[in-house]
Amino acid sequence: MIVLKAPQSQVLAALQSVAGIVERRHTLPILANVLIRKAGGQLQLTTSDLEIQIRTTAELGGDEGAFTTTVGARKLIDILRTMPADQVVSLESSQSKLVLKGGKSRFTLQSLPAEDFPLVQESASFGPAFSVPQRTLKNLLGQVSFAMAVHDIRYYLNGILFVAEGQQLSLVATDGHRLAFASATLDVEVPKQEVILPRKTVIELQRLLSDAGGEDAPAIEMQFANNQAKFSFGGMEFVTKLVEGKFPDYNRVIPKNHKNSVTLGRAALLASLQRTAILTSEKFKGVRLNIEPGTLRIASNNAEQEEAVDELDIDYGGDAIEIGFNVSYLIDALANMSQDMVKLELQDGNSSALVTIPDDANFKYVVMPMRI
Numbered sequence: 001m002i003v004l005k006a007p008q009s010q011v012l013a014a015l016q017s018v019a020g021i022v023e024r025r026h027t028l029p030i031l032a033n034v035l036i037r038k039a040g041g042q043l044q045l046t047t048s049d050l051e052i053q054i055r056t057t058a059e060l061g062g063d064e065g066a067f068t069t070t071v072g073a074r075k076l077i078d079i080l081r082t083m084p085a086d087q088v089v090s091l092e093s094s095q096s097k098l099v100l101k102g103g104k105s106r107f108t109l110q111s112l113p114a115e116d117f118p119l120v121q122e123s124a125s126f127g128p129a130f131s132v133p134q135r136t137l138k139n140l141l142g143q144v145s146f147a148m149a150v151h152d153i154r155y156y157l158n159g160i161l162f163v164a165e166g167q168q169l170s171l172v173a174t175d176g177h178r179l180a181f182a183s184a185t186l187d188v189e190v191p192k193q194e195v196i197l198p199r200k201t202v203i204e205l206q207r208l209l210s211d212a213g214g215e216d217a218p219a220i221e222m223q224f225a226n227n228q229a230k231f232s233f234g235g236m237e238f239v240t241k242l243v244e245g246k247f248p249d250y251n252r253v254i255p256k257n258h259k260n261s262v263t264l265g266r267a268a269l270l271a272s273l274q275r276t277a278i279l280t281s282e283k284f285k286g287v288r289l290n291i292e293p294g295t296l297r298i299a300s301n302n303a304e305q306e307e308a309v310d311e312l313d314i315d316y317g318g319d320a321i322e323i324g325f326n327v328s329y330l331i332d333a334l335a336n337m338s339q340d341m342v343k344l345e346l347q348d349g350n351s352s353a354l355v356t357i358p359d360d361a362n363f364k365y366v367v368m369p370m371r372i
Contacts, residue, residue: 004060126230130190161194164222165193209233264296296311
């Protein structure tokens, strides 16, 4: 049976959309495979890592009829990548193998039985579905995802807190040293829901979501259960396990009423931090900020007794403050913003600083000071 017959670009795009979660090394060999299910003229491609499952449906030609199998996902993608984009490729089943043909090339691949593929058991009790533009969610994820923890023993920090309530969708990420908060207003009312999405799911969503805007901007539909989230968008269905645990109370972490604030150009501040970061020590990444009326001085040094000092002219009339930060935490936040101006709010040299966007309450970034 000819399972599919279509241009390389279409087949590769469909496979790449589901293959992001496939790990190189697996305890279960079949998890390195993609489940191919043919029903009539429709082809379903499914991948899983036991916690996340992604499925896409595409029309890729071939014979009509029912057929299922699994085949190595990365291998298939690697072969397809070496072929011209406009070349028509076909995948045919032959006993327990699959034959991929394109031009004068022919590849015979081993398959494993579809019934052995471990599909994720979907929750029976998903809450009400609601939709947001894909672009809105992609932007929110981009504004906070850099602050997620990586392999933290407090597993609930290795992801993003998702809070939907009324017409507000808020995302929060923290690794204990910094916290990023971003929110957007929805067109629809949603019941209160709080879930923690795992880090791998966040990265995969960022990869797959479209940032097209305009009248016909594509939307993503979301549904949450106690231990699962389900996303549907662009012919894809994405089911993921949620992180269990209690996320820290982010409202208590975000400082209020700092008495000193300075508004300055984001690009100039970012460039200055990147320059001084070159001479920080690998281990500590510390920079000192001296803020006084009219001037912001950024300085760093390292174990080789090298030193960098950079100055920016600022419009500031508050207290003179000297404060240390891990420079990476400031650079991460500024590099993931697109606005021209940022506002830095400070209490003193020992309290956490708040980075916001002038006249925009939808983004807040808190960073703890560091002793230098």
